[in-house]
Amino acid sequence: MNKFQKGKFNLSGTSIKENFELLTKALDASISGIIITDNNQPDNPIVYCNAAFERMTGYSRNEIIGHNCRFLQAQDRSQKEREMLAKCVKEGKECQVDIRNYRKNGDLFYNELFMSPVKDQNGLVTHFIGVQNDVTTRKNAEHDLRQQKSIMERKIEERTADLRDSEAFLTSIIETVREGLLVLDPNFNVLSANYHFLRTFKVSAEETVGKQLYQLGSNQWDIPQLRELLVKILPTNNPVVDFEVEHDFPHIGRKLMLLNAYRIELEGQYKDQILLAIEDITDRKEIERRKDDFLSIASHELKTPLTTIKGFIQVLQKNTPEQATDKFKTVLEKVATYVNRLNNLISELLDVSRIQTGNIELHNSPFDFDKVVKEAVEGIRATVPEHTITLMGSTSAEVIGDESHIIQVINNLLSNAIKYAPDSKTVEVNIANISEYVKVSVKDFGVGINSEDTKKVFDRFYRGNDVQKKFPGMGIGLYICDQIIKNHQGTLWVESEKGKGSVFSFTLPKGGKELDGK
Amino acid sequence: MENKKILVCDDDPGIIDLLGVILEDTGHDIITEINSLNVPALIEREKPDLLILDLWMPVVSGDQLLQMVRKNPDLENIPVIIISASRDGKAIANKFGATAFVAKPFDIDDLINTVESQFQKTVLME
Numbered sequence: 184m185n186k187f188q189k190g191k192f193n194l195s196g197t198s199i200k201e202n203f204e205l206l207t208k209a210l211d212a213s214i215s216g217i218i219i220t221d222n223n224q225p226d227n228p229i230v231y232c233n234a235a236f237e238r239m240t241g242y243s244r245n246e247i248i249g250h251n252c253r254f255l256q257a258q259d260r261s262q263k264e265r266e267m268l269a270k271c272v273k274e275g276k277e278c279q280v281d282i283r284n285y286r287k288n289g290d291l292f293y294n295e296l297f298m299s300p301v302k303d304q305n306g307l308v309t310h311f312i313g314v315q316n317d318v319t320t321r322k323n324a325e326h327d328l329r330q331q332k333s334i335m336e337r338k339i340e341e342r343t344a345d346l347r348d349s350e351a352f353l354t355s356i357i358e359t360v361r362e363g364l365l366v367l368d369p370n371f372n373v374l375s376a377n378y379h380f381l382r383t384f385k386v387s388a389e390e391t392v393g394k395q396l397y398q399l400g401s402n403q404w405d406i407p408q409l410r411e412l413l414v415k416i417l418p419t420n421n422p423v424v425d426f427e428v429e430h431d432f433p434h435i436g437r438k439l440m441l442l443n444a445y446r447i448e449l450e451g452q453y454k455d456q457i458l459l460a461i462e463d464i465t466d467r468k469e470i471e472r473r474k475d476d477f478l479s480i481a482s483h484e485l486k487t488p489l490t491t492i493k494g495f496i497q498v499l500q501k502n503t504p505e506q507a508t509d510k511f512k513t514v515l516e517k518v519a520t521y522v523n524r525l526n527n528l529i530s531e532l533l534d535v536s537r538i539q540t541g542n543i544e545l546h547n548s549p550f551d552f553d554k555v556v557k558e559a560v561e562g563i564r565a566t567v568p569e570h571t572i573t574l575m576g577s578t579s580a581e582v583i584g585d586e587s588h589i590i591q592v593i594n595n596l597l598s599n600a601i602k603y604a605p606d607s608k609t610v611e612v613n614i615a616n617i618s619e620y621v622k623v624s625v626k627d628f629g630v631g632i633n634s635e636d637t638k639k640v641f642d643r644f645y646r647g648n649d650v651q652k653k654f655p656g657m658g659i660g661l662y663i664c665d666q667i668i669k670n671h672q673g674t675l676w677v678e679s680e681k682g683k684g685s686v687f688s689f690t691l692p693k694g695g696k697e698l699d700g701k
Numbered sequence: 702m703e704n705k706k707i708l709v710c711d712d713d714p715g716i717i718d719l720l721g722v723i724l725e726d727t728g729h730d731i732i733t734e735i736n737s738l739n740v741p742a743l744i745e746r747e748k749p750d751l752l753i754l755d756l757w758m759p760v761v762s763g764d765q766l767l768q769m770v771r772k773n774p775d776l777e778n779i780p781v782i783i784i785s786a787s788r789d790g791k792a793i794a795n796k797f798g799a800t801a802f803v804a805k806p807f808d809i810d811d812l813i814n815t816v817e818s819q820f821q822k823t824v825l826m827e
Contacts, residue, residue, distance in 0.1 A: 479788060483757060486786035490806035491715030497809045498722055526806055533788065546792065 216240070216315040218252070222300070222308045226251050227272065230310070239294075239317050241287035252313065255294070257285040268298060275300045275308040281318065293322035363461035366447070369417055371396045374456065383463055385434035396459070403430040409442070416446050416457055427464075439465045482533040486526065493522050534663050535643065545670055550586040552621050552693075553577050556614055559593040567601055569608060576614045578621045582693050584671050589691070592664045592675075596625040596687045599661070602654060604629025604684065620673070620690040628684040637677050641665040664689075705820055706730045708749035710740050710766070711784070712758040716805075720753065723809050727816065737761040741769065744776065751819055756785040756793060767797045780819035784812075 210217055216236030220227040228249045237243055240255060256265065264280040271278040277299035284294040295318040301310040357364060363380030365373050376391045384400065396413075397405040412423045423444035431437045441464045447456040496519050503512060560574050582589075600610045607628040615622050632640060636647040646658040661675075668675040668689045679685035707729050709720045717733045724731045732747055734740055737758040744752070752770065756763040763783060770776045783794035786805035794802040800822075801815050 482788070483786045486805055487713050488715055490786065491713070491719050493806040494719040494723060494809055498719075501809075522806075 211235070214316075216313075216317075218247075218313045218315075219301070220252065220311045220313070222272075222310055227311065236315065239286075239292070239315065240284070241290075246287075255284040256282070257289070259283050259285065268296075271298065272311065275302075281322070292317050292319040294318070363463075365391075365396070365459040365461070367396055367413075367457040367459055369455045369457075371413060371457070373399070380461065383435070383461070384432060400433045401431075403428065403432055413444060413457065416444055417455055420446050422446070437465075438463055439468055478533050482529050485529050489522065489526055489529070493519070493526070496522060531659050531663060535659050545585040545588065547583055547585055549581045549583050550589075552580045552582040552691075553614065555586055555590060556593060556612070556623065559590050560597065560612055563594065563597045563601070570601060570610060571608055572597065572610045572612060574612045574614070578614055578616045580616060580621050580693050582621060582691055584691060585667075588667045588670075592667050592689065593623065593625075595660045595664050596623075596689075599687070600625050600627035600629070600685075602656075603627065603650070607684070617690065619694065620692055622688060622690045624686055624688040626684065626686045631681040631683050631685055632677065632679040633681045634679075637679055640677060641675065704729055705750040706732065706747060707751045707753060707816070708732045708734065708740070708743055708747060709753040710734045710737050710758070710763075711753075711755035712737065713755070716755065716784075723812065724816070727813060729816075737763070737766060740766055744770070750779070751816065752779060752781045753816075754781060754783055756783060756787055756790055764793050764797050767794075767799055771798045780822065782815055782819065 211234040213233060213235055216239040217231075217233045218229050218236055219231040221230045228251060229247055232244060232247045237247070240247070252268075253260075253265070256262065262283060264282040267278060267280055268282075270276075277297070279295070279297050282294050282296055284292055286292060295316045297314045298311055300308040301312055303309050358378040360377070361379055363383045364377040365380060366375045368374055372395050373392050376388060380386075381388060381391065386400070391399060397410070406428065409423070409426060409428070412421075412426065415421050416423065423442060426442040426444075428440045428442060429437065430440070441462045442459065443462075444457055444459045447453050447458055449456075496515065500515055500519065503515070557574060560572055564570070564572050597610065597612070604610070604627045609628055611624075611626040613622075613624040613626070630650070630653075632647060636645075636650075639645045640647070641661050641664075642658075643662040644658045645662075646656065650656075665675045668691070671691050673689055673691040675687070675689040677685055677687050707724060709717065709724070709731065710733075711717050711720070712735060714735060717735055721731055721733050732743065732749065734743055737754075738760055740754075740761070743749075752766075754763040754766055763785070767781055767783070770779060770781060780800040781798075782801045782803060783790060783799040784803045784805055784807065785794070787793070790804060791802045800819060803812055803815055
């Protein structure tokens with residue numbers, strides 16, 4: 184008993200004809216394309232199509248009726264959906280496929296096809312009905328989505344690879360760098376240790392990572408001073424700079440280590456971590472010490488014969504015969520001058536070496552500042568009688584510092600004032616009290632310094648370009664002066680005009696460096 | 702002023718030569734010695750009024766001699782002038798109780814003045 188016979192199609196009309204008409208109109212009003220094929224005729228020809236099917240395919244009814252559905256696939260025959268359809272047709276089953284179809288004008292559209300058999304009272308398949316919807320838009324969206332997804336996936340893969348690469352790159356740097364590195368959490372537990380750290384201390388990662396810094400080895404890092412500095416890092420961001428630790432370390436013996444620690448400036452999971460860099464400077468210090476020793480010995484050994492030469496020249500000068508020519512006397516004087524210069528060079532070389540390694544020792548004691556300046560000026564006056572060196576001002580100050588170093592600076596500034604002013608015979612020295620400092624200015628009327636060179640005259644081995652040719656020297660005198668004044672927490676500077684002369688000035692805190700900044 | 706006896710010890714023959722020449726003119730008696738090992742015996746025998754010692758000498762250094770002298774009750778007041786080209790010479794001289802220090806290379810007038818001032822001090826003390 185089918186629905187038709189049950190009267191379900193007795194719709195609003197009274198006759199079958201009226202009802203049939205309504206049904207046909209309804210089919211044409213459907214937005215889904217509908218076709219019926221006749222299974223009893225060879226090759227299942229289409230016997231009915233509605234208006235939507237015509238719109239969907241672009242074919243008109245007369246081009247459709249009588250054809251098998253396959254014409255819609257045009258040349259695109261190898262779709263697996265076709266096999267499925269054929270199978271269902273053969274077995275008289277219903278099915279649903281999304282199949283690529285082509286409109287009359289050749290445009291591709293995706294057809295969502297519901298196909299089901301129509302059976303007679305004996306259950307034999309007489310017709311098939313196909314209901315189809317154009318799902319191209321959906322398919323395109325799905326396709327786009329798939330494509331988008333695969334692009335995303337590819338990008339993620341690339342990015343991950345990049346990240347892995349850069350991580351590997353950074354790791355290789357961290358592992359290769361010749362400095363021990365530890366990362367600490369806020370409780371000073373070791374989060375990671377690099378290869379050089381493990382190698383330096385001959386320890387394994389297992390006995391290092393996860394432990395507290397202060398418990399490593401023989402508690403070598405448990406130093407109250409270091410603890411204090413490390414505690415301040417996170418809240419204040421004050422790094423620990425060049426903290427030296429000398430310790431008899433397990434496995435490696437007595438070593439001198441240089442520690443530097445910084446807060447890691449990152450948000451997120453790396454926030455509040457401390458990077459601790461440890462460098463073994465034992466060998467470096469040893470080499471520095473040997474260099475210092477060598478230079479001390481070399482300078483001592485060079486000065487010994489120089490002492491003899493200088494002494495004998497003086498003996499000669501004192502015993503110059505009455506009838507000696509002026510030339511003889513001048514030559515003797517020149518020999519004396521150059522021996523003195525040689526002596527100064529040897530002293531300066533030793534000074535430079537010591538300054539470089541920070542080994543200049545200050546023997547600080549109070550001294551009468553005015554007296555020291557006066558004596559230094561008088562000392563230079565005696566060597567250049569044709570010059571007028573005027574000393575102005577007074578401080579009446581007692582200064583704490585290394586007297587011999589300060590004399591060295593004044594002598595150097597005065598010698599320069601004379602040396603670089605070959606056409607002038609006047610040098611002015613001024614001393615004054617300025618706040619808690621004493622100030623000395625040495626003014627000459629010589630060649631002057633151009634503004635570019637004024638920045639560099641205190642650099643080691645620096646010599647002004649035009650000065651280079653006209654005046655002898657190694658370019659270390661002012662460097663040493665600057666270092667000495669810096670060691671005393673004072674400042675040394677120059678004001679100069681090319682061709683007019685220069686004023687070199689320095690200040691010294693009267694109370695010595697202890698009072699300054701504390 | 703009466704003649705004084707000065708014992709000079711330096712391991713460098715040039716310095717010994719020079720000091721001999723310079724100090725000769727002062728009219729004092731000069732004893733020079735190049736080997737610091739001989740100094741104790743020389744002091745014992747010659748009873749000098751002043752010692753002039755170099756610092757860096759092989760076997761027995763100037764500061765060792767100085768310490769030895771200062772530990773001897775008979776010699777603890779003898780003036781000792783240290784002469785050295787060593788940078789820390791002055792510090793060492795002061796540390797071990799030298800009466801004066803003269804850096805090498807020296808000005809011969811400075812050296813002579815330093816020598817004479819030692820005798821003036823001793824005169825005052827006497």
